[in-house]
Amino acid sequence: MTATTTRPTNRIGLTTQDYQGGTSTLCAGCGHNSITSQIISACYDLSLDPASVIKMSGIGCSSKTPAYFLGRSFGFNTLHGRMPSVSTGAMLANRTMTAIGVSGDGDTGSIGFGQFKHMMRRNVPMVYIVENNGVYGLTKGQHSATADVGQHLKYAGTNSLPPIDICAEAIAADCGFVARSFSGDAKQLRELIKAAISYEGTAVIDIISPCVTFNNEDDSSKSYAYGKDKEERIQDIQFIQSFEEVVVDYEPGSEQIVKLHDGPTIKLRKLTREYDATDRWAAIKLLEESRNADIFVTGLIHINESRPTLQQTMSLIDEPLAYQTEAQLRPSRAAFAAVMAEF
Amino acid sequence: MTSHDTVVSAPIIDPSIPIINDFSLVVATENGSGSQTANNTLIRAIFKMGVPVSGKNLFPSNISGLPTWYTIRVSHQGYAARREYSEILVAYNPRTSDEDLSKLPAGGVCIHPADMKFTTPRSDVVYYPVPVKDFLKEIAPPQHLRDYIINMSYVGVVTQLFNISRDEIESALMHHFNGKRKAVDLNLRMVDLAIAHTVASLPKQDPFRVEPLDKTAGKILIDGNTAAGIGAVVGGVGIVAWYPITPSTSLVDAITEYAPKLRPAVDDKVNYAIIQAEDELAAAGMIVGAGWAGVRAMTATSGPGLSLMNEFGGLAHFAEVPIVIWDIMRMGPSTGLPTRVSQGDILSAYYLGHGDSQHICLLPGDMSECFSFAGTAFDLAERFQTPVLVLSDLDLGMNNWMTAPFEYPETPFDRGKILHTASFEQFLADHDNKWGRYRDVDGDGITYRTIPGNQHPRAGWLGRGTGHNEQAVYSERSEDWQRNMERLSRKLETARTHVPAPVVDARAGATVGIIGYGSTSDAIAEARDQLRAQGIETSSMRLRSLPLNDEVRAFVAAFDVVYVVELNQDSQMLQLLCAHAPKHAGNLAPVNLCDGLPLTATFITNRILAHRASAQK
Numbered sequence: 009m010t011a012t013t014t015r016p017t018n019r020i021g022l023t024t025q026d027y028q029g030g031t032s033t034l035c036a037g038c039g040h041n042s043i044t045s046q047i048i049s050a051c052y053d054l055s056l057d058p059a060s061v062i063k064m065s066g067i068g069c070s071s072k073t074p075a076y077f078l079g080r081s082f083g084f085n086t087l088h089g090r091m092p093s094v095s096t097g098a099m100l101a102n103r104t105m106t107a108i109g110v111s112g113d114g115d116t117g118s119i120g121f122g123q124f125k126h127m128m129r130r131n132v133p134m135v136y137i138v139e140n141n142g143v144y145g146l147t148k149g150q151h152s153a154t155a156d157v158g159q160h161l162k163y164a165g166t167n168s169l170p171p172i173d174i175c176a177e178a179i180a181a182d183c184g185f186v187a188r189s190f191s192g193d194a195k196q197l198r199e200l201i202k203a204a205i206s207y208e209g210t211a212v213i214d215i216i217s218p219c220v221t222f223n224n225e226d227d228s229s230k231s232y233a234y235g236k237d238k239e240e241r242i243q244d245i246q247f248i249q250s251f252e253e254v255v256v257d258y259e260p261g262s263e264q265i266v267k268l269h270d271g272p273t274i275k276l277r278k279l280t281r282e283y284d285a286t287d288r289w290a291a292i293k294l295l296e297e298s299r300n301a302d303i304f305v306t307g308l309i310h311i312n313e314s315r316p317t318l319q320q321t322m323s324l325i326d327e328p329l330a331y332q333t334e335a336q337l338r339p340s341r342a343a344f345a346a347v348m349a350e351f
Numbered sequence: 352m353t354s355h356d357t358v359v360s361a362p363i364i365d366p367s368i369p370i371i372n373d374f375s376l377v378v379a380t381e382n383g384s385g386s387q388t389a390n391n392t393l394i395r396a397i398f399k400m401g402v403p404v405s406g407k408n409l410f411p412s413n414i415s416g417l418p419t420w421y422t423i424r425v426s427h428q429g430y431a432a433r434r435e436y437s438e439i440l441v442a443y444n445p446r447t448s449d450e451d452l453s454k455l456p457a458g459g460v461c462i463h464p465a466d467m468k469f470t471t472p473r474s475d476v477v478y479y480p481v482p483v484k485d486f487l488k489e490i491a492p493p494q495h496l497r498d499y500i501i502n503m504s505y506v507g508v509v510t511q512l513f514n515i516s517r518d519e520i521e522s523a524l525m526h527h528f529n530g531k532r533k534a535v536d537l538n539l540r541m542v543d544l545a546i547a548h549t550v551a552s553l554p555k556q557d558p559f560r561v562e563p564l565d566k567t568a569g570k571i572l573i574d575g576n577t578a579a580g581i582g583a584v585v586g587g588v589g590i591v592a593w594y595p596i597t598p599s600t601s602l603v604d605a606i607t608e609y610a611p612k613l614r615p616a617v618d619d620k621v622n623y624a625i626i627q628a629e630d631e632l633a634a635a636g637m638i639v640g641a642g643w644a645g646v647r648a649m650t651a652t653s654g655p656g657l658s659l660m661n662e663f664g665g666l667a668h669f670a671e672v673p674i675v676i677w678d679i680m681r682m683g684p685s686t687g688l689p690t691r692v693s694q695g696d697i698l699s700a701y702y703l704g705h706g707d708s709q710h711i712c713l714l715p716g717d718m719s720e721c722f723s724f725a726g727t728a729f730d731l732a733e734r735f736q737t738p739v740l741v742l743s744d745l746d747l748g749m750n751n752w753m754t755a756p757f758e759y760p761e762t763p764f765d766r767g768k769i770l771h772t773a774s775f776e777q778f779l780a781d782h783d784n785k786w787g788r789y790r791d792v793d794g795d796g797i798t799y800r801t802i803p804g805n806q807h808p809r810a811g812w813l814g815r816g817t818g819h820n821e822q823a824v825y826s827e828r829s830e831d832w833q834r835n836m837e838r839l840s841r842k843l844e845t846a847r848t849h850v851p852a853p854v855v856d857a858r859a860g861a862t863v864g865i866i867g868y869g870s871t872s873d874a875i876a877e878a879r880d881q882l883r884a885q886g887i888e889t890s891s892m893r894l895r896s897l898p899l900n901d902e903v904r905a906f907v908a909a910f911d912v913v914y915v916v917e918l919n920q921d922s923q924m925l926q927l928l929c930a931h932a933p934k935h936a937g938n939l940a941p942v943n944l945c946d947g948l949p950l951t952a953t954f955i956t957n958r959i960l961a962h963r964a965s966a967q968k
Contacts, residue, residue, distance in 0.1 A: 030824070059806045062644075063813070075813055075825065082803040084643055084670075084814040086636070087662055093592075093628065093636025098803070100590050100624045100637070101644035105803050123636070126629045325620045329589040330645030330802055332622050334764045337587035337647075339613035341759055347581060347612055348756045351571035 019055035026058065027051050029079040034069055039191030039217030039232075040139045044076045046194055047108065047137075050201035051078060054249070062098055062105045066091040066120055069146055070112035070139035070217075078108075089120025092127035095134050096318065102328035103319045106205060107134035114144050117153035117172045128181035130318045131209040135201065138174050138212070139191075141219035142230035149222040156229045161222060174214040175309055176295045179288060184312040185211035186291065188305065190235040191218065196306060202247040203308065206272045209317050216304070235304060242294070242307040243285070244277040266311055276308060285311050364438060364458025366477070370558045372402050372427035375437035376513075378505065379444045379451045383415030386443070388527060388538075389502035390421045393509060394751060395526060396519035397425060398572055401564040405431035406751045407949055412597065412689040418447045425561060431752060432874035433949040439513075439559060441505045442467065452476070460557045462508055477556045479549075481508050486544045492537060503538045507545025512553070514560045517546060571756050575721035575747035579651075579677060580605025581757070582725025584613045584623075587764055589646030591625045592637035597689045598745040599651040599679040631656035635663035635676075642667070642674040643814055645769070645802035647729045649675035654683040654696050657703070664738055665704030666816040668839075671789070671800070673732035673739075673767070675725075676700075680744040682947045691947030692745040694869055697923035700740045701897050707836065711846050712897040713741045716854075716872040718754035720895070721747060726760055727851065733767035735846050736800055744918070746870040746949040768799045772806045779809070787821035788812040789835060796842030843898060850896035853903060861890035863959070864906055864913035865942075868894040868924065870949060871916050877952035882959060894924070899931045907932040912966075913939050914959055920945040 015023045027048045032041050051061070063083030065071035071091070074083045086094040091109050099107055116124050116138050127136070142159060144150040149163035154174065159167040178186045185207045189197045197215065204211035218224045218232045226233040243264070248254050250271025256263060264276040264285065276285060284290055291310040298305040325332075339347075364370070376393075380386040390406060397404040405424050411417035422437060424430065436456055442448045442463040449470045452461055457475040465480040483504050492500040510520055520542055521535070528534040579602050583591070588610075593603045603625065610623055628634035634650045641648035652660065657678050667674050680696045682688035700712055711731050715721045724741055732739040770778050778799060779786055786809060789798050798821075801810040812823040819835070820826040867875045872893055879889050892906045907913050907928060915925040922941040929936040942958045944950060 059804070059808070059811070062803050080808050080811050082801075082805075082811045082813075084640070085817065086639070086814075087666055087816065090632065090636045090663070093633040094640035094643070096626070096633075097590060097592065097637035097640025097642070097646075097648060098644040099640075100626070101641040101646035101648070102803050105644075122629055123633055126633065322624045322626070323616070323620050324624060325617070325622050328645075328804060329622055329624070329641075331804060332587075332589065334587065336622060337589070337614070337764075338760075339585055343613050343615070344585065344759050347609055348571070351573050351756070 018052050020057060022052070022055070024048060024052050026080065027078055029074070029076040032073070032076045034072065035221050037220040038069070039141065039219070040070055040073050042191040042194065043137065043139055043197065043215055043217055044073050046197045046201055048077050049198050050205060053198070054202055054205060056106065056205070060104070060106055062107050064091050064095045064098070064107055064109040064134070066111050066115035068112040068115045068144070070110050071115060073110050073139070089115050089118070090123060091115070092120065092123035092132070096127060096130065096132045099132055099134060100319065100322070100324070101330045103133075103324060104328050108137070108205065109134050110137045110139060113138060113140040113142060113152040113154040113174070116174060125177065125181045128178055128183040128210045128212070130321070131184065131315050133209055133317045133319070134211070135204040136210060136212045138214045139217040140174060140214055140230065141217050141223055142228065143219050143223035145219050145222055159223070159228055160225070163222070173295060173299065174212065176292065178212040179291050179295070179310050182315065183212050183310075184209050184315050186310040187213045187308045189213060189215045190239055190304070190306055191215055192232060192235050193239065193306060196241060196245060199245045199247045200308065203245070203274045206247070206268050206270070208269050208313065209315060229304070238302065238304040240298075240303050240305050241279055242281060242283050242305050242309070243279055245308055246275040246277070248273040248275060269313060274308065274311070285309065288312065362456070364456060364558065366458060366556060366558050368558055369560060371560050371562050372425050372564060374439060374559050375422055375424045375434050376439040376441065376509065377437035377451070378421045378423070378441040379447050380419055380421075380502065381415070381444050381446070382410050382413055382417050382419040384502065385499040386419070386421060386502045388499055389506045390423065391751070392506055392520060392523040392527060393515070394423055395523035395572065396510070396515050397423070397561055398567050398753065399519045399522065400516055400561060401567050402561055403427065403429040403431070403566050403753055405753065407433050407746065408750060409948065410690050418444050427564060427566065429566065430873065430877045430952070432877050433951050435951050435953045441509065443502070443505060460559065462505055479508060479512065479553045481505065481545065482548065486541060489544065490540055496537065500538065500541050503541035504545045507542040508549050508553070510542065511546045511549035512555065512557070514562065517542070567753060569755065570753050572751045572753055573718055574601070574749055574751055575715065575718060575743055576602035576679065576749060577605040578718045578721035578757070579725050579741070579743065579748075581609050581613070582722040583649060584610045585760060586726030586729045587647045588649055588729070589623055590638060590641040590648040591623070591650065592628050592634040592641070592648070593650050594628050594631045594634050594652070594656060596631075596653045596656045598681055598749050599653050599656070599677060601749060602651040602677055602679060631659035632663070635660035638674045639663050639667050639672050642672045642732070643670070643802070645804070647675070647733070649677065649728075651677040651679065653679050653681045654699075655686065657696055657700060661703055662705070664710070665706065665708055667738045668704050668708040668710065669816055670814045671736040671798070672814070673736050675728040675732050675739050675741065677741045677743060679748040680742060682945070688947045690745070692870065692918060692949055693945065693947070694742070694744055694918040695920070695923070695945070696742060697919065698926065700742055701927065703738070703740065709843055709898060711735060711737065711739045711850055713739065713851065714868040714895050714897070715741065715743055715747065716869055716893055716895065718752045719757060722757040723760070724851075730765040731846070731850065733769070734765050734849065735797060735842060736767060737842070742869065744870050768797055770799050770801050770805070770810070772810070775801060775805060775807045775810050788823040789819065789838070790821040791838050791841070795845040796838045796840070797845065847898045847900050850898070852900065853895055854893040855890070855902070855906065857890045858888050861888045862910070863887065863889050864910035865889050865891045865916060866894060866906070866913055866924070866928065867891070867916035871918060874950040874952045874955055875916055878955035878959070881952055881956040885960070897927070899927065903928070904932040904935070907938055908935045910938060914942045914962070915939055916942045916950070916955055918944060918950055
C-alpha cells in the first residue's frame with residue numbers, strides 16, 4: 009500500500025483508480041480479468057473521460073465484465089446476443105460517446121451472430137471485444153460455436169463441428185478494424201485496444217481468453233498453454249497519440265504507419281512475415297493459412313478507414329440527438345400547417 | 352351471413368323511394384390492378400361534396416391477381432363502420448362476379464363490364480353494363496397504364512348514376528397526381544367517356560343519389576398510420592427502428608415522408624434517424640439502446656413482430672427504459688391473415704415480457720387519437736421510464752377516415768424525472784447527497800434517471816436486466832428483489848391514474864352498458880342508435896388505455912349487463928375486465944368476433960338482442 013497522494017495521473021488528472029470498477033466475480037485466473045485490466049490501462053493511457061464512455065455487453069461471463077471497469081461510466085448489460093442492436097440505438101442517440109462493448113464467443117458467434125454481422129455492415133462506431141474461450145461458462149461447459157473440431161470437454165464431450173472464425177466473419181462483413189489477440193499478451197492487447205478506441209467505426213478484437221474452469225486443457229486451442237506455445241505476432245503494434253511524435257525506429261520498409269482520422273497513429277513493425285494490414289484479401293489469406301498450419305496469429309489483421317460510420321450514413325447532426333431540446337424537436341407551426349393542408 | 356339471430360337485416364330496396372346519402376358501394380377488382388386510385392378519387396369527390404364518407408379496403412396478402420374489395424360507405428349520419436351488405440356493386444373482377452352478385456340485396460345495383468357473363472344472373476337487381484373495351488379502343492392508353500384507365504370507367508359511370516360532382520372528380524385527380532395535368536387528363540378522358548355513355552345509354556333505374564351536404568367542411572380524410580407517423584414526428588421522435596410487416600409498414604413510411612417536411616434538414620443534417628433493422632429483435636434492441644441514452648425512440652410492428660420483441664419488453668420494463676411500440680394489430684395466431692383486422696394482441700401486449708410485467712397500453716379509437724397518442728406515448732414512456740405500447744389495428748391504420756384536422760400540440764413534452772449535469776448536482780443538494788438510479792424518493796414508484804453525457808462523476812450507472820439494488824448494482828438479495836418488484840407495482844398504480852381516461856357516454860334510462868375500444872368505436876355508436884330505435888337505451892365506455900382505472904370498475908358495477916365489444920376470439924379485454932372487477936365479473940358479456948373484417952353495427956345489435964332474448968327465456 010502506498011500513499012494515494014503520490015499516485016500518478018494522466019492528462020486529465022485521473023489516476024488508474026478512477027478507471028476501476030467493481031470487484032470481479034469471475035474465477036481466479038480467468039482470461040477475462042486480464043482483458044479488463046488492459047481496458048482500464050488503455051483508457052487511462054488515452055486519458056479518456058469516463059463520462060464520455062458507454063460500456064456495453066450482452067449475456068455471459070464476458071458480459072459481466074463492464075461492471076469491473078470504468079465504474080463512473082454509464083453502461084448497459086443487455087440481452088444475450090443483443091449488444092449490437094442496443095449499442096446501435098445508443099450510438100445513434102448520442103454520437104459523441106465512445107462505446108466499449110464486451111461480448112463472448114457464445115454471445116457473438118451463436119445467439120448474436122446476426123446482430124454482430126449487421127452491426128459491422130452498418131459500421132456502428134464501437135469497440136467490440138470478443139472474449140473468446142470456446143466454451144459456455146455460465147451454463148457450465150457446453151461447446152461454443154468457436155470450439156475447434158475435436159475439442160473435448162468434460163461435460164459436453166467432443167465437438168465435431170467446424171469453428172466460426174470471428175475475424176474472418178468480421179472481414180467478410182466489411183469491418184474496417186479487425187484484430188486478434190491473446191489475454192496473456194498484455195502489451196499487444198493494450199495497444200490494440202487503444203487503437204480500436206481511436207478508430208472511427210466498428211473495431212472488432214477477437215481475444216483468446218482461456219476459461220480456467222471448463223476449457224484450459226493443454227490440447228485446447230483456447231488454453232493458456234496453446235496461446236503461449238502457438239502465438240505468432242504478425243507485427244509489433246504501437247499506438248501513438250496525436251500529440252506524440254512518431255519516431256521511425258527501423259530501416260525503411262520494415263514499418264507500416266497507419267494514420268487514423270482524428271490524428272493518432274498506429275505503427276506496425278514487421279516481424280517474421282510480409283504483411284499489409286490494409287489489404288483485405290491478404291487478411292483472408294492469412295487467416296486461412298494460419299488455420300491450416302495451426303498457428304495462432306495475433307495483431308492488427310485488417311484496417312480500412314474508408315467506410316462512413318452509421319451516423320454519417322444517416323446524415324445525423326453533430327450534436328447528440330439525446331440532447332435536442334423541445335424547441336429543436338417540435339416542427340414549426342408553419343410546417344405543421346403546411347402538412348395539414350395536404351389532406 | 353352470420354349464424355346468430357338476425358334482427359336487423361338488409362331491407363328490400365324499393366326503387367321508387369329515393370335513397371339519399373345513405374348507402375354503400377363495393378368495388379370488386381383484382382389486387383395489383385390499380386383500383387386504389389379510382390376508389391380514392393370517388394371517396395374524395397364525395398367527401399368534397401360535403402357528404403360524410405368512409406372507405407375500407409379488404410385486400411389479400413398478395414401483390415397481384417387475387418380478389419380485393421373496396422367498400423365506400425356514404426352516410427349523412429356520419430356512420431363510418433362497415434356494413435354487412437352493400438347496395439351497389441362494381442363487379443370488375445370476373446373471378447368473383449357471381450359470388451359478389453349473390454350478395455346484393457334485392458333491388459341492388461350491379462355495374463359491370465359489358466362483356467362480363469354471370470353464371471347465375473339475378474332478376475331482382477339493376478344492371479348497368481359498361482362497354483369498357485370500346486372505351487379502351489377509343490382512348491388507346493399506354494399499355495402500362497391500361498389497368499388504371501380501365502378502372503376510371505366505373506368512376507365515370509358511378510359519378511353520373513349517383514350524382515357525384517364531375518368537377519370534384521377532376522379536383523380529386525388533380526390532388527392524386529399532384530397537379531400533373533397530363534396524367535389527370537388521360538384519366539379524365541375515360542371518366543368523361545363513361546359519363547357520356549351513361550347519359551346516352553344507361554337510364555337511371557335505381558333510387559341511390561349523392562346530394563351535396565355541409566357535413567365535411569373543415570374536415571380531412573386520413574388513415575391512422577399516416578396520422579400516427581405525423582404525430583410521432585410532432586411528438587419529438589428521435590429514432591425509429593423497424594422491420595417491415597403488414598399492416599404497420601405505412602406508419603414508418605409516413606414518418607419517412609413527413610419528417611423532412613416537418614423537421615427539415617439543416618446543412619443536410621437531420622435530428623432523427625429512421626433505421627430498418629435486420630429483424631424485430633434488433634428493432635426492439637435499437638430503441639431500447641436509444642431510449643436508455645435519452646432519445647424518444649419508437650418502433651412499429653404487428654403481432655408476429657411483437658412476439659419477437661418480447662424479451663426486450665421484459666428488459667425495458669425491468670431496467671426501466673422508455674420506449675414506444677406501435678402494434679398495428681392484424682389477424683393471428685402465427686402469420687394468420689396478415690391483411691385482415693383483429694384486436695388479438697391485447698393480452699400479449701399488456702403482459703409483454705417474462706416474469707411479472709404489465710405495460711401501459713394506449714388504445715386509439717379515432718384519427719385524432721392516432722395522431723395525439725403518438726406524442727402521449729412518448730410523454731408516458733419518459734414519465735414512467737417504461738415501454739408504452741400503442742395498440743392500433745389494420746382498420747384504423749390503413750383505411751381512410753374523416754376527421755377534424757389535427758391541432759398543433761400546446762402542452763410541452765413531459766421528459767419525466769431526468770437529471771442532467773446541473774440538475775443532478777441540485778438533486779444531490781436537495782436529497783442529503785443521496786442518489787440511486789432505482790431509489791424511490793417521491794413515493795410514486797418512479798425514480799430519477801440520468802443519461803450518458805451527464806458529466807457528474809456520480810451520475811453513471813450500469814443498466815441491466817439482472818437483479819439489482821437501488822444503486823443499480825447487481826444483487827441477488829431477496830429483500831432487494833422484493834422491494835424493487837413492489838416499487839414497480841407502485842409505479843403501475845401511479846400510471847393507472849395518469850393514462851388517458853375512458854370516454855363515457857352515459858344516457859338517462861340506460862339499462863345496459865357497452866364497453867369497447869379502438870376501431871370498433873364507430874360500429875358501437877351506430878349500434879347504440881339501432882338499439883335505441885328498438886327501445887333499448889345504453890351507456891357506453893370507450894377504453895383508451897391500460898391499466899384500467901377505478902372508473903372502469905364502477906361502470907362494470909353499474910349495470911346488470913355490460914357488453915364488451917372486441918375483435919378477437921378469446922374476449923381478451925373481457926378477461927382483463929374480469930380480473931379488474933372480479934366482484935362484478937358476472938355482469939360482463941362478450942360481443943366478440945374474429946372473422947378478419949371490421950366490425951359492423953348490425954353484428955353488435957344482433958348479438959345484444961339475441962343475448963337479451965335468451966336471458967328472458
